[in-house]
Amino acid sequence: MTDLSTRSSFAVQPEIVLGQGKPTQNRVSYSSNPLVVQDSIHIDHDNHPLSVTQLSTNMVRVCLGEPLIASVAVLPNRDFHNPAELPNRIEWSWLPDEQWQIAMHRHGQGLATSRGLYVDNDGVLHLYLTLPDSWPVYGLGEKTGDLNKQGKKWTFWNSDVFLPHTETTDELYQSIPFMTVLTDQGWMGIFLDNPGRSWVDLSLTDEVCISVASGALDLYVFSGSTLGDIVDLYTQLTGRPFLPPKWALGYQQSRHSYETSQEVRAVVEGFRLNDLPLDALYLDILHMEGYRVFSFDPLTFDQVPELVADLGAAGVRVIPIIDPGVKCDPDYRVYQQGLTADYFVQSVQGAPWQGPVWPGESVWPDFFQPQVQHWWQDLHRYYTDRGIQGFWNDMNEPAVFNERMTLDADSVHRVAGVSVPHEAVHNAYGLLMSEATAAAIVEQCAQRPFVLTRAGYAGIQRSAAVWTGDNRSSWEHLRLSVPMLLNMGLSGIAFTGADIGGFMDDSRPELFTRWMQLGCFYPLMRNHCSIGQARQEPWSFAEPWTGRVRQAMHRRYQLLPYLYQLFRDAHETGLPIMRPMLWLEEQVHQTENMSDQFMFGDALLIAPILVAGALARSVWLPKGLWHSLIDDFPLDGGQFVLAHTGFDDIPIYLKAGAILPLAPYRSSTQRIQKELRILIVDGADHGRMLFRDDDGLSATPAGNRYARLSIGYHKSAALVECHLSLDRSYFKPEWQVITLGVPMAWKDQAILLNGEPFSGQSNVEGVRCRLQYIRPLDWL
Ligand code: MIG
Numbered sequence: 001m002t003d004l005s006t007r008s009s010f011a012v013q014p015e016i017v018l019g020q021g022k023p024t025q026n027r028v029s030y031s032s033n034p035l036v037v038q039d040s041i042h043i044d045h046d047n048h049p050l051s052v053t054q055l056s057t058n059m060v061r062v063c064l065g066e067p068l069i070a071s072v073a074v075l076p077n078r079d080f081h082n083p084a085e086l087p088n089r090i091e092w093s094w095l096p097d098e099q100w101q102i103a104m105h106r107h108g109q110g111l112a113t114s115r116g117l118y119v120d121n122d123g124v125l126h127l128y129l130t131l132p133d134s135w136p137v138y139g140l141g142e143k144t145g146d147l148n149k150q151g152k153k154w155t156f157w158n159s160d161v162f163l164p165h166t167e168t169t170d171e172l173y174q175s176i177p178f179m180t181v182l183t184d185q186g187w188m189g190i191f192l193d194n195p196g197r198s199w200v201d202l203s204l205t206d207e208v209c210i211s212v213a214s215g216a217l218d219l220y221v222f223s224g225s226t227l228g229d230i231v232d233l234y235t236q237l238t239g240r241p242f243l244p245p246k247w248a249l250g251y252q253q254s255r256h257s258y259e260t261s262q263e264v265r266a267v268v269e270g271f272r273l274n275d276l277p278l279d280a281l282y283l284d285i286l287h288m289e290g291y292r293v294f295s296f297d298p299l300t301f302d303q304v305p306e307l308v309a310d311l312g313a314a315g316v317r318v319i320p321i322i323d324p325g326v327k328c329d330p331d332y333r334v335y336q337q338g339l340t341a342d343y344f345v346q347s348v349q350g351a352p353w354q355g356p357v358w359p360g361e362s363v364w365p366d367f368f369q370p371q372v373q374h375w376w377q378d379l380h381r382y383y384t385d386r387g388i389q390g391f392w393n394d395m396n397e398p399a400v401f402n403e404r405m406t407l408d409a410d411s412v413h414r415v416a417g418v419s420v421p422h423e424a425v426h427n428a429y430g431l432l433m434s435e436a437t438a439a440a441i442v443e444q445c446a447q448r449p450f451v452l453t454r455a456g457y458a459g460i461q462r463s464a465a466v467w468t469g470d471n472r473s474s475w476e477h478l479r480l481s482v483p484m485l486l487n488m489g490l491s492g493i494a495f496t497g498a499d500i501g502g503f504m505d506d507s508r509p510e511l512f513t514r515w516m517q518l519g520c521f522y523p524l525m526r527n528h529c530s531i532g533q534a535r536q537e538p539w540s541f542a543e544p545w546t547g548r549v550r551q552a553m554h555r556r557y558q559l560l561p562y563l564y565q566l567f568r569d570a571h572e573t574g575l576p577i578m579r580p581m582l583w584l585e586e587q588v589h590q591t592e593n594m595s596d597q598f599m600f601g602d603a604l605l606i607a608p609i610l611v612a613g614a615l616a617r618s619v620w621l622p623k624g625l626w627h628s629l630i631d632d633f634p635l636d637g638g639q640f641v642l643a644h645t646g647f648d649d650i651p652i653y654l655k656a657g658a659i660l661p662l663a664p665y666r667s668s669t670q671r672i673q674k675e676l677r678i679l680i681v682d683g684a685d686h687g688r689m690l691f692r693d694d695d696g697l698s699a700t701p702a703g704n705r706y707a708r709l710s711i712g713y714h715k716s717a718a719l720v721e722c723h724l725s726l727d728r729s730y731f732k733p734e735w736q737v738i739t740l741g742v743p744m745a746w747k748d749q750a751i752l753l754n755g756e757p758f759s760g761q762s763n764v765e766g767v768r769c770r771l772q773y774i775r776p777l778d779w780l
Contacts, residue, residue: 025118025126028064048117048125056080058223059233064117064125065216069368069415072428073193073238073458074220080236083229117217125217129190131208135183136592138227138580139491140200141176141458142468144169147483147580148593149179153201156192158427158455159406160399164472164504165480173397173469174456175427176491180230182588189222189230191237195428195457214424227490227583228575234492235574239462241494242438243571246696247317248390248450248465249563250279250669251553253537254499254528257286260300261307267537268316274539276550277557277667281311282392282528283320291359292327294334294382308387315668318388319452323395324367324433327359334379338365343372345422346412353411355400364398367432368413368425376433380440390450391437393464396430397455430455431463438463447697452524458492465495465524473502473533478515479610483595485522489576494567496578497524506534509541510612510647516549517650518608520556521600523567523577548648554665555780561661561676565691566601577601584622587638594620603658603681607643607651616644617651625656625683632775634683654776657684659711661691662741662779669696676735678711679779682743688712693733707731709738721752726765738767741774 028048035042039054053061059080118126131137136148143154145167156175165172177192177200190210192198197213210217222233235241253271258264264281271278289295296304308318326334326344338344344352344363352363365372380391400406409423430453438449453464460466468484471477481498488496500519501507507515507529516538519525529536538553539546556563566577579599581591597607597619605626607619621637628635628643629652635641643651654660662677680687692706707730712723722740742751751758751771762769 025120028117028119028125048119050117055220055237056233057082058084058229059237060221062219062221063216064127064218067193067218068215068420068424069195069418069428071193071218072195072431073191075237075239075459077236080233083232084225122213124211124213126209126211127217127219128207128209130206131181131202132206135181136582137179137181137202139176139179139189139487141178141491141493142172142174142466142484142488144172144480144484146593147486147582147595149487150202153199153203156198156200156427158397158430158457160395160397160454160469162470162504164474165469165477173430173454174460174466174488174493176456176458176460176488176493178234178458178491180227180490182227182582182592187224187227187230189220189224189234191220191222191234191458193218193220193458196424196426214421226585228573231490231492231574231576235461238459238492240572240574241461241492241567241570242463243448244450244465244495244567245389245448246560246564247279247669248495248524249560249567250525251277251556252280252282252319252524252526253278254282254526255284255535255537256529256531257284258282259286261303264307264318265310268311268314270537270539272314272667274546274550275667276538277553277665278314278316279668279670280317280319280390280526282526283318285321285323285358285394286531287320290327290329291323292329292332292334293322293325293359294379304386312387312670315670317390317450319390319392319450320383320388321392321394322437323358323393324364324398324429325355325357325359325362325395325400326365328354328361328363329359335363337375338363341371341375343369343375345407346414347408348410348412353407355402355407357395357399357401364407365433366413367429367436368415368420373432373436373439376436377440377443380437381444384440384444389441389445389447391441391452393430393434393437393451393453393455396433396453397426398429427455427457431457431460434460434464435462442699446699448699452526456493461493461495465497466493467496467524467526467528468498470503470530471499473505473507473511473536475511475610475612477502478511478518478608479596481518481522482598482608482610485578486576486580486595486598489523489578490580492574494570494575494577495523497522497526499526499528501527501529501536503528503530504533507536507540509545512536512541513545513548513552513647514609514650517552518606518610520552520559521578521598521604521606521608523563525556544647551648557665557669558662558780559660560669561663561691561693562601562603564693564696565661568692569601581620581622586622591620603655603660605653605655607653609645609650615646616642619643619651619653621653626653627656627681627683627776628653629777629780632777652780654681656681657687659687659689659713661689661709663735673735675737675739676709676733677739677741677779678709679741679774679776680713680743681776682745685715686713693735694731704730707733711740715746715749719750719752720746721755722758723754724764724769725754726767728765728767736767738764738769739772740769741772741779744773744775747773 041052043050159171181188199211201209289297347353407422411422434453441449451464581594623638660679691709708727
C-alpha cells in the first residue's frame with residue numbers, strides 16, 4: 001500500500017479492529033454524514049459530536065463530545081511551526097459497519113485510523129485505536145516502572161501517595177496524559193486533553209484504549225520524524241518550559257522541617273564549614289503558625305526579613321512551602337477574606353466545602369476563578385515583602401486527610417460563571433495554583449519565577465518545576481527516579497528532580513552518596529527528608545562519604561554554564577535535559593527500554609550506580625568515540641562496556657569533539673564567576689558551539705539581550721585553527737577571562753586563535769583569553 005520507506009512519514013497504522021467493545025459498552029454510532037469545511041470535519045450527534053481539525057501539517061485534533069471547560073493545557077496560539085515536512089491533509093472516511101477512519105495523507109495514502117467510540121454503563125467514554133505491542137510508548141508524565149510504558153493500564157488522577165511508590169503504583173501527583181510512540185515509520189504523539197479522571201490502557205493486545213470519565217475525549221495527534229519533533233510539537237501546543245533563574249540550578253537543601261531561624265542559620269553554616277555549595281534552603285510546614293498559610297510562627301521564626309537578608313548575603317535563597325488548604329479560623333485574615341469574597345470551592349449545598357488537612361478543618365481556594373488566582377497572588381506579598389523570591393507548592397492535588405484523599409467529587413468550582421463538579425477538573429487544580437504563585441514572583445519581585453510543585457497537569461512546565469513527591473531512602477527508589485524523570489522530560493517537563501537521599505526512611509552513607517552522584521545530574525538538585533528520619537545534610541555521613549558527596553556537588557557547579565544552556569534550549573524548543581538513550585535513535589532494540597543510564601544534554605552520558613555494593617557496571621555507549629571522565633580513556637561506542645568505578649564516582653562519558661561551557665567551582669551561583677571555561681573534548685577534527693549568557697535573573701531575555709560567544713575549531717595534521725567571537729553589546733557577562741581548555745594531544749600542534757598564533761594569552765573583544773592543556777577531569 002503506502003510508500004512508507006521514509007522515516008518522516010506519519011505513522012498511525014490504518015488497521016481497523018471491529019466490534020471488540022466490552023459487553024457493557026455501547027458503541028456510539030454516527031448516522032449523519034460529515035460536514036467537511038476546509039481543514040476540519042464535523043459530525044453532529046446528540047451527546048458526542050465529533051470534530052476533526054488539522055492544526056498544522058503535523059498536528060490533528062480529534063474531539064469527541066464537548067469539553068466542559070476551556071483547556072488549561074493548550075495555549076491560545078495557533079501558529080505552529082513544523083519540525084519536519086509531513087502529511088498535509090486530513091480525510092474522513094466511513095468504513096464498513098459504521099466504523100470510521102481519520103487519515104492524515106501523504107502521497108494520497110491513508111495513515112491514521114480509529115475503530116470507534118464506546119460508552120459504558122458509568123458514562124465513561126472509551127476510544128480504541130490500533131497500536132501494536134511492539135511499538136514502545138514513552139511519556140505519560142510521572143509514572144513508576146520502566147522507561148517503556150507499554151503493557152499496563154495507566155490512570156490520570158492527581159493523588160497524594162504516601163505509601164511506597166512501586167512498580168504497581170499507578171496514580172501519582174501529576175497527570176500528563178501525553179504519550180509518544182515509536183512506530184514502524186517514525187514517531188507519533190497522542191495528547192488527551194481532559195482535566196478529569198482519564199485512562200490510557202496499554203495492557204490490551206495491539207491496541208490502546210483511551211478513556212475519560214467526564215467531559216470530552218479531546219485528542220491531539222502529532223507526527224514526526226524524531227522523538228524531539230513530537231516533544232517540540234507538544235510543547236508548542238501546551239507551552240515551553242519556563243526559563244528558571246540561574247540560582248534555581250544550584251544545590252537546594254530541604255527538610256521537614258527546619259524548625260527555627262537558629263536551626264536554619266546553623267544548617268547554612270554547615271555548608272560553609274564543609275566547603276559545600278548551597279543556593280536555596282526550604283522552609284517546610286513547621287515555619288507556619290498552626291499551619292496557617294502565609295504566616296510565620298512568631299516564636300520560632302522571628303525577624304524573618306533579617307534571616308532572609310543574611311542568607312541572601314551568604315548566597316542562599318529561602319523557599320517557603322505553601323499548601324492550598326486554608327484553616328477555618330474566624331480570626332485568620334486569609335480565611336476571612338476568602339469567605340467574605342466567596343473565593344472557596346463550594347459544596348453542593350453552596351457553603352464552602354470543608355475538610356481536614358494539616359491545619360485541621362480547612363477550605364480550598366477555587367483557583368478556576370481568575371479573581372481567586374489574583375487574590376492568592378497578592379497574598380504572596382506577605383513573603384515577597386520579606387525578601388522571599390521562590391515558592392514550594394505542596395498538597396495541591398489537592399490532598400485532603402479524608403477517605404477520598406481529595407475534595408468531594410461533587411464539590412463545585414465556578415469556571416467562567418458555570419458550576420463544574422470537582423471530579424471533572426480535579427487534575428487542573430495544582431497547575432492553576434502554581435500559575436498564580438509564579439505570577440506573584442514575576443509581579444512582586446520583577447524577576448523570573450521559581451516555583452516547585454508537587455501536583456500538575458499538562459502545561460505545568462510553563463510555570464513550575466516538579467519533584468516526584470514522597471519517595472523512600474531505598475535503592476529501589478534511587479533506580480525508579482531515572483525512568484520516571486526521563487519520561488517526565490519526554491512529557492514536556494524539563495525541570496524535575498526526586499528527593500535526593502529519599503524522603504521517608506533513614507538514608508545510609510552509600511545510598512546517599514550514590515544518590516548525590518546521580519542527583520547532580522537531575523535538572524532539579526534538591527535533597528529533602530521527612531520529619532523523624534535521620535539527618536541527611538550532605539555532611540551527615542562523615543568521611544570518606546562527605547568527600548565523595550562534595551566532589552559530586554562541586555561538579556554540579558562546574559557544569560552550571562552547560563546546564564544553563566540546556567535549560568535555555570528546553571525553554572526555546574521543549575527539549576528535555578535528561579534524555580533517554582533512545583533519543584539518539586541508534587540500535588533502538590538495544591535502548592528502547594534502557595532505564596539505568598541517560599544523556600545529560602548531548603555531550604554527557606551518565607551511568608549512575610544504582611545497586612548497593614556495586615563497583616562496576618555495564619554501560620551502553622552510542623556510536624562514536626566517548627571519553628570516560630574517570631580516566632580520560634577514549635572508547636569506541638556502538639557497544640556495551642564494563643565500567644569500573646570505586647565509591648568515589650559513577651561512570652560519566654564525554655562525547656568526543658564536544659565543546660562544553662564550564663565554570664570554576666563557586667559556593668553559590670551568587671558568588672561572582674570571574675572565569676568562563678570552554679572545554680574541548682578530544683577525538684574530533686572540528687566542532688562548534690554557541691554559548692549565550694545573561695544575568696540569569698531578570699525577566700526572560702528575548703531577541704538579542706544576551707552575550708553571545710561562539711567557538712569553533714578545525715584540526716588538520718599539524719594545525720588547529722580556533723575561532724572565538726564574542727558579542728557583549730547587549731549584555732556584559734561577569735566573567736573577565738575565558739580559558740580555552742584543549743586536549744593534551746594538541747600539545748605538539750600549532751594552535752591559531754582567530755588567525756593568530758595562540759600560545760597562551762590573547763584578547764577577544766576586551767576579554768582576556770587563555771589557553772590551557774587539560775584533561776576533562778581537571779575541570780570536572
Ligand atoms: O502530608 O509538608 O511531599 O515533601 O515535606 C505531607 C510536609 C505533607 C508532603 C510533601 C513533603 C513535605 C510534607 N508534605
